[in-house]
Amino acid sequence: MSGTLFGLGIGPGDPDLITLKALKILQKATVIAYPAPDKGDSLARSIVESHLPGNQEEIIIRTPMVAGNTPAHDVYDEYAVVIEDHLEEGRDVAVLCEGDPFFYGSFMYIFERLAHRYDSEIIPGVSSLMACAAQANFPLASRKDILTVLPGPLGEDELERRLADTDAAAIMKVGRHLDKIVRVLKKLDLTEKAIYVEHATMTNTKTLTIAELEKAKAPYFSMILVQKRGEAWV
Template sequence: MSSLDDIAGSARAGTLYGIGVGPGDVRYLTLRAAGLVRSVDVVAYFAKRGLEGNARRIVTPLIDMGRHELRLEYPLTEEVPVADISYRTQIADFYRRAADSISAHLRDGRSVGLLAEGDPFFYGSFMHMWRRLERDHPVEVVPGVTGMSGCWTRANAPITWGDDILSVLPGTLAEDVLADRLARCDAAVIMKVGRNLPKVKRAIASAGLLARALYVERGTMEDQRVVPLAECDWERGPYFSMILIPGQGRAL
């Protein structure tokens, strides 16, 4: 009988792995993801200044002392608006330098596992590394359980029924745009809530969906919170918060 390590497979020299580590609970990693976290030469991860980095925190039980780690620290978070040219300049330069650091390891024949919260190809910083490196280095992307999937599961909220169409919207959109899109959807997930919570709540109410909306904070993590959005009276949520609007299609 094959061992779990045989099933998961090991890392190949000089290869970049985008490893989806799921929504927060380490038990939701795939076998492939867990195997690579344990076998890559370098464990790389993004983090905000002064913080551990959530992707790194998730895989802590899988990392032995002494592992070679590459911390990629964002130069800024919310100090500068995303639309500001200064933000775009600084973050583009950061991604270039991060890609150069990863590339150096790959050229030296080391495998690099870049951790990604949720799924690497879904609103993830990994995509910026993939775009810069996939032409010059072997890359394997390991899918992960998305944050929204973890949230609707923990909220006990089936998100789509029958022919429901799911819309995924960023809370950074203008209030009128959010309200218009929500008014035309069957089911919705609103991400990037954070400081946008009051605006998003108003847009949902304007679309007539407030009674169906659920606020989920840190889904699958130890300190998760799930409450009806109508009961949320605070001004902002943490980075790991989203709003679910389950569909109401035909349930057989």
């Protein structure tokens, strides 16, 4: 009998924000796999490190970032084969996913290669979206709000159009797109209704107003939240 492929949401960074369900699967799986940069440590592994039993086989999915943040498809082809070998031998493989597996994560590339041929189970996790809102004490959406999740690399005009036409928004992966996003927020007079959060729930987290943010340098793991009724809450 083949093993099961788990997409394991491990939460946004605080090791205590893993669910009981993910923790049980994490500690029981024969093999764990996790993404890591070309060189250096895996953030996903560091999040769960204190929970690991220490006797598991580990697959480090080294994913070099190529131009434009495009994932290297041949890398996923290669690792899918490694994971598949374990599944074929009847070993369960838990792929660690920062945040939630199906919310802007790289697990999807493994999932689309293997899930139609093996038993798979997705364990949802606390996403960066919820983590940032909690970290900033920023109620995100309620009642009949329309919430739009926008990727930072979006063109300036489109970003403006979509921010103008929503009740609440989260702009993900701010990084080098910070200046553009701040310009759009100013143009739409939304700077007072937005908040910036980086590394939510991690020890190095930072929350800033848009005014405080100018001239700052945003890391990749940063987000700007907008809530047009925000002034009532903060």
